[in-house]
Amino acid sequence: MQRLILGVLLGLASLASVQAQVLTDLAGREVEVPDKIERIVLGEGRLLPVLAILEDEQLLERLVGMPADLALVDPGSARQYQQAFPGLAKVPRIGQGAADTFSLEQVLTLRPDLAIFSLSGHGPGSTQGRMIEQLQRAGVAVLFVDFREQPLANTPRSMTLLGRALGREARAEAFNAAHAEALAAVRERLPQGAGPKVFLHSRAGLGEGCCESMARGMFADLLVEAGGDNVARERLPGHAGVLSLELLLSQPPQLYIASAVGSADSLAAGASYIALGPGVDADPARASLQRLVSRGGLQHLAPVRDGQVHAIWHGFYNSPFNVVAVQVFAKWLHPQAFADLDPRRTLETFYGQFQPVALDGQYWISL
Known part of the structure; x- marks a missing residue:
């Protein structure tokens, strides 16, 4: 028994x-x-x-x-x-x-x-x-x-x-291989030395005040990977926080990069924040960025005066396609070193191989 x-x-x-x-x-x-x-x-x-x-x-x-x-x-x-x-x-x-x-x-x-x-x-x-x-x-x-x-x-x-x-091990391995290849396209050619100073304006225009930023994780890590010197990193103790406009005027960054939370619907409704992402066309996206940096004191920032103004879809900050943002940042930060890098093609490849929906819309824009 x-x-x-x-x-x-x-x-x-x-x-x-x-x-x-x-x-x-x-x-x-x-x-x-x-x-x-x-x-x-x-x-x-x-x-x-x-x-x-x-x-x-x-x-x-x-x-x-x-x-x-x-x-x-x-x-x-x-x-x-x-x-x-x-x-x-x-x-x-x-x-x-x-x-x-x-x-x-x-x-x-x-x-x-x-x-x-x-x-x-x-x-x-x-x-x-x-x-x-x-x-x-x-x-x-x-x-x-x-x-x-x-x-x-x-x-x-x-x-x-x-x-x-x-x-779904095979699908995961295939995605990880594509992700690693896209990241290597930046890491293997990244210029040595300190990169340009960048103000990363998180969810730009969503609130009344200025200026929300990310210091660690999220977009901040993607920016560092592309060789950027994030001005918020030394000034914010946590993952995110607020930098004063006075600080940005007195210690000016070289590039302004905004994350855009708006959509085609918000543009149609007259929202004040930038719109990028699925369903958003390039011209209205650029116009929304132009409106944002033309008011509230942002127009006085050095990178706005110098024409170093960019915006990227906020959704990349919490997405498996985050490496596309690294490539976009690399082109903005080091335009000569990455002149032939094509982040749009990278995003098209990810969607074509790993998404059951079609890619459309504008995901980043510059003035």
Whole structure:
């Protein structure tokens, strides 16, 4: 009888080992993940393009829930996906994209096998210990990924993690190879020595005051990778904060780079901030940038007077396609060294190979 019981227990243990795998996520947690994932929920809408890299045309086959924030923070991308996948409208929305609106009860009614969360961002983050524990007790594996805090280091790690969890290893490896190649195109030719001083104006024009910037992670890391000297890095203690206009006038940067949060809809509504991204054409994008730097004291900045004014789509700061922004920055910072580099072609390649939606719109602009 003892031998029989032992045999049964060993058999069950063997079966469990076949049916589950242990993965280490970007929060450093060891997570037991079912080998066969059939139902997925996302912690924020901006993870939809990440899932699409791996799932391609089968994007909706396993997606059973996501927050409603994509249409709010990135309406252009939301429209792209809605047009390509009309069934996306029927996917239940589990919150508005903030941790306090994320409905645990609603998630559990969807019976997911896997929840994919970002370390930080608009949805539940790695600090939501109680929620994570409740999900895991209910049998939901929770994996944290990161495209924001350490974007270049953690993008390939996140894609490898999700590729293993979802059984899409080949797609993850192909994406990581393309990402590494695009990054090498900058790293291998980057001029030595200190780069030009840059003021990175985050979400330019969205608020009344001046001037929000990023010092670490997000766009700040992408700027450093392209050889830029971010003036906020020595002056802001955290990831982001506000620099005074007086400081920028007294210690002038050489380049002004704004991140654009506006969309085609915001342009049509007469919004005061810059618009770039899906569905936005070059001429209205350039006009929105010109309007922004012509008022509020920005017109007095040295790079505005000198014609060193640029803007880039804000969505790159938390995106697996972040390396495209590195290439764009490299061309702005070192125009001679990277005269033949074509970031648009890089973005077209990423979309053509790894996105089930068509690329359209203007993603960066200069005056």
